[in-house]
Amino acid sequence: MSKSGVSARTRASTYSDATLRTFKAAVRSLEKDLPEHHAALAELVDQGRFHDFDAIVAAMGGGR
Amino acid sequence: MTRSRIASVSVRGVRGVREAVELAFGERGIVLRGDNGTGKSSLVEGLRWALLGAMPPARGEDFRTHLRAEGACEVTVELAPHGRLVFRDGALDDEATTEEGRAFVDHCRRSQPFLRRAELLDLLQGSASDRFQYLARFFDLAAVDTLEQDLARGIRERRARHQELEDEARRLLQAIVAPVPWTGPGPARAGEVERYALVESARLGLVRDGEAVSCDELAVRAAASRGSGAQWSRRSELHAAAAEADRLVPPDAPKTALVPLRSAELAATENGLQALLEGALAHLERQPARTDCPVCEQGIAPKELAARLNARLALLSDVRRATSAVSSLGDEWYAFLRTLRRLEAVAGLPTRGEDVPRGRELLDQLDRAANLSQKIHDRVESVRRSLRSQHDAIPGELQASEIEKLHACLERLARDRATLVENESERAHLASSTASLQAVAGAVATARKDLSAVILEELSDAADAIYARIHGADPNDVTKSPRIKFSRQSKGLANLEGTFADNKVKEPALLYSDGHLDTVGIAYFLAIQKLREREDAGAPRLLVLDDIVLSVDMTHARALVAVLAEQFSDYQVLIATHNQAFAEQCKPLQLRRLCIRDWTLEAGPALVDHVPGRRLLEEALETTGDVEVLAVATRPVLEALFKEACTHLGVRLPYEATDLTFADYWDALRPKLQKLSSSGRLPDVRSIVARLGDPLFLRNALGAHSNDWALEVPLKQAQLEARAALELLDALSCSSCDAVLRTPNRRDEHAPLACRCPRGTSPTVRVPFATKESA
Numbered sequence: 123m124s125k126s127g128v129s130a131r132t133r134a135s136t137y138s139d140a141t142l143r144t145f146k147a148a149v150r151s152l153e154k155d156l157p158e159h160h161a162a163l164a165e166l167v168d169q170g171r172f173h174d175f176d177a178i179v180a181a182m183g184g185g186r
Numbered sequence: 187m188t189r190s191r192i193a194s195v196s197v198r199g200v201r202g203v204r205e206a207v208e209l210a211f212g213e214r215g216i217v218l219r220g221d222n223g224t225g226k227s228s229l230v231e232g233l234r235w236a237l238l239g240a241m242p243p244a245r246g247e248d249f250r251t252h253l254r255a256e257g258a259c260e261v262t263v264e265l266a267p268h269g270r271l272v273f274r275d276g277a278l279d280d281e282a283t284t285e286e287g288r289a290f291v292d293h294c295r296r297s298q299p300f301l302r303r304a305e306l307l308d309l310l311q312g313s314a315s316d317r318f319q320y321l322a323r324f325f326d327l328a329a330v331d332t333l334e335q336d337l338a339r340g341i342r343e344r345r346a347r348h349q350e351l352e353d354e355a356r357r358l359l360q361a362i363v364a365p366v367p368w369t370g371p372g373p374a375r376a377g378e379v380e381r382y383a384l385v386e387s388a389r390l391g392l393v394r395d396g397e398a399v400s401c402d403e404l405a406v407r408a409a410a411s412r413g414s415g416a417q418w419s420r421r422s423e424l425h426a427a428a429a430e431a432d433r434l435v436p437p438d439a440p441k442t443a444l445v446p447l448r449s450a451e452l453a454a455t456e457n458g459l460q461a462l463l464e465g466a467l468a469h470l471e472r473q474p475a476r477t478d479c480p481v482c483e484q485g486i487a488p489k490e491l492a493a494r495l496n497a498r499l500a501l502l503s504d505v506r507r508a509t510s511a512v513s514s515l516g517d518e519w520y521a522f523l524r525t526l527r528r529l530e531a532v533a534g535l536p537t538r539g540e541d542v543p544r545g546r547e548l549l550d551q552l553d554r555a556a557n558l559s560q561k562i563h564d565r566v567e568s569v570r571r572s573l574r575s576q577h578d579a580i581p582g583e584l585q586a587s588e589i590e591k592l593h594a595c596l597e598r599l600a601r602d603r604a605t606l607v608e609n610e611s612e613r614a615h616l617a618s619s620t621a622s623l624q625a626v627a628g629a630v631a632t633a634r635k636d637l638s639a640v641i642l643e644e645l646s647d648a649a650d651a652i653y654a655r656i657h658g659a660d661p662n663d664v665t666k667s668p669r670i671k672f673s674r675q676s677k678g679l680a681n682l683e684g685t686f687a688d689n690k691v692k693e694p695a696l697l698y699s700d701g702h703l704d705t706v707g708i709a710y711f712l713a714i715q716k717l718r719e720r721e722d723a724g725a726p727r728l729l730v731l732d733d734i735v736l737s738v739d740m741t742h743a744r745a746l747v748a749v750l751a752e753q754f755s756d757y758q759v760l761i762a763t764h765n766q767a768f769a770e771q772c773k774p775l776q777l778r779r780l781c782i783r784d785w786t787l788e789a790g791p792a793l794v795d796h797v798p799g800r801r802l803l804e805e806a807l808e809t810t811g812d813v814e815v816l817a818v819a820t821r822p823v824l825e826a827l828f829k830e831a832c833t834h835l836g837v838r839l840p841y842e843a844t845d846l847t848f849a850d851y852w853d854a855l856r857p858k859l860q861k862l863s864s865s866g867r868l869p870d871v872r873s874i875v876a877r878l879g880d881p882l883f884l885r886n887a888l889g890a891h892s893n894d895w896a897l898e899v900p901l902k903q904a905q906l907e908a909r910a911a912l913e914l915l916d917a918l919s920c921s922s923c924d925a926v927l928r929t930p931n932r933r934d935e936h937a938p939l940a941c942r943c944p945r946g947t948s949p950t951v952r953v954p955f956a957t958k959e960s961a
Binding site: 137138139140141143144145147148149151152155156159163172173174175178179182 | 325326327328329330332333336337339340619622623625626628629630632633634636637641720721722
C-alpha cells in the first residue's frame, strides 16, 4: 500500500469512468504547465497509478 | 461477470425488530406493506445499516441499543448465486462475511441504493453546496478524492518544511549578523550577508572600489586590520601631517623677486658707483658755486649735476628694495622646502638634495631648475596622497571596532555557510516541487469541475426523461423537472433551476407541490442509479424505496411503477409502503408481496404474504360475524378507493391531502358520484352511495375497531357497509387493471369515464352481494 492508502496496483482499467476522464483531462492540461514531466504523468494514468501521490512525485523527479 | 443479488435478509435487534425477521427476496424483490408503527421501516433500516454501514444520523445510539439487552443487533444478507454478509452490532463480521458479501457492501456504499423521502427533500431544499457534495458521491471519484487530499497534504508538508528551513536559515543568519549593526528585516539568504560584508569592507577600507574579493579573503583582511595602540599613534601623526600638507602652498615663483633685483642691479651698475656719486654730491653741496666736476674737473652746472646724482641714488634705492624682496621670498621658499621635506620624511618618501641654501642663493638655485612649478606641485601632491593613503590604511578606534564586528560576522558566516547552502538548496528544491504539485492539484481540481458540469448535465437529462415519463401524460401539468446547473464556485455548487408555466424558478422547493417535489427527488434518485451503472460495472442492481409516495397520487405512482418496470427491469426492488393502493399498483413489477399483519413488543413485526384488500374483505364477509373484523377489512378498501377516485375525478378537496381523513374524502366524493351517475357518465351508483351513508355515519361504522361507542353498530349494518364498499369498488374500477376510472378529457363534460390502461376501458357494474342479499 502506498502512503495514500490506495493500492498502487490499481490500473487504469479499474478507475471509474469519471475518474479516468478526470485524470486524462488533468494530464492534458498539464502539458503546458509541466512540459518536462507531462509524458511521465500521462504514463501514470495509463498504468492506473495517477491516484498515487508518491508515484506522481517520483515522476516529477523528486523524493517525497 | 455474475452480479450478486439478494436472496434473503434477516434482521434482528434493530429498532422495532426484536426477534429475527426474514425477508426472502425472490428474483425481483419485495413490496412490503404495513401500517404505521408496524416495523417496516425498521426492516428497511436494518438492511440499510448493514449495506451502508451508517445509521440515519438523527437516530443516534437509540437506533441500535434499545433492544440490545436481548442480544446483539444482527443483519444477515444471503446473496445469490453465493455469498453472505453478516453485520453484527455495528460492524461487518469478518469471519462470517464472504468476499462476495464485502464486495456487495463496497458497491452499495458507493451507489447508495436506498431512497428515503427525507433525503429527497434534503437534496431539493438543501444548499447548492450540500447538494453538490451529495451528488458528487455518486460520481465515484474516490481515487480523485484521495489524490486531491494527498496533493493538498503534500503541498502543506512541503510548505511547512520550507517554512521550517526558512526559519532555521533566518535564525542562523540572525546570529551571523548579530555582531554588526544590520538594519531592516533580517537577512533571508547567505548572499545578502555576503553583499553586506562587501559593502561594509569597502566602507571600512578593506577593499578598493570595484575590487572583487571573496568573503574568506575579506575575513583575512579584517583580521589583519583590526588595529593597535602604536598604529593609532601613527595614524594621528599622519592625520596631522596630511592636514599640514593640505594647507601647504608654494611661495611665488623665484623670478618674481629675482627679475626686479637683477634689473635694478644692472641699472645701478650702468649708472656709476654709489659712493662716487654720494661724494660728488656732498662736494657739490659744500661748494655750490663750483662749476667743474670734483671728480673729473669738467665744467658742470651744479644744479643739473645734483639732479643727475639724485636720479642715480634713486636707482640704488631700487636695488635695495629688490634685494630685500629677494631675501624675503628666499626665506619663504626656505621655509616651504623645509616643511615639504619634513612631511616627505613623515610620509616615508625619499628627501631630495643637500642642505637647503637661503636667500638669493636659494632663489637662484630654484630659478635654474626646469619646470620648477610642476615639480613642486608633484612633490606636494605626492606627499599628500601618501599621507592620506597611509592614514586611511590604519583604522581608527571606532573603525577598528567595526572591523572587529565585521570579522566576527564573517567568521560565523564561514562556519555556517555549508549549512546555509544546503538549506537554500533544499528550499529551492521544495519550492520547485511545491509549484509542480500545485500545478497538478490545480489541473485535477479544474478537470474535476469540468467533469462535474458534464455529469450533472447528463444527470439532469436523465432525471428530466424519467420525470417526463411520470408527469408527461397530463397536458395540464405545467411544472417541469428542475435541472441541476453546476457552478464552479468554491469546490462546486449544484444549483437547481425549475420551470413552472415556462417561467424559470430558482427555488423549486418553495413553489412546487409536495407531489412534484417527491417525483423530482425520485427521478434524480433513479437517474443517479443509471449513472452508477456506467461508473461501476459491479454496482448491484438494487433499489430500496421506503415510503416514497407519501405525497404522490396513485396516477403518478402508477406511472412511477411503469418506469421501474420498463427501465429497471433487471433491478431487485424493495418497496416499503403503508399505502395499500400503491402496494397493489406494484403488480407490474412482479414483486413478492408481503404484508405486516401486526407488531408486538415481544415478537416485532409479523409478516404474511400480501392479500389484496378486496379479497380480505370478501373473506371477512364470508366467514366472520365480528363487527370489528369487518370494519378493519372494509376501511382500507374504501380509503384507497376514495383517495384515488378523488384524484381521478378531479374532486376538489377542502384541505391539503395530508390533513384529510377518509371521511373527508367521502364527503367530497359523494356529490361528484351522484352527479356523474345522474349524467350517465358512470353507471348509477346512487343507491350504493346511499347505503354507505353520510361521512359521520361511515366513520362511526368503520371506526368500530377503535372506539367503544362504535360497538353499538349492529353486525347487519357492518355487512351492509362491506357489501356496498365492494359494489362501489367494482363500479369505479377498470375490469382489466383494477385502476379507478378517470375523466378522459377534462374539457369534455359528457364523455363516459374510462381507464388509460391499454386493454380495459368500460366499467362493469357487478352486484354479486346485492344479488346474494336479495337471494
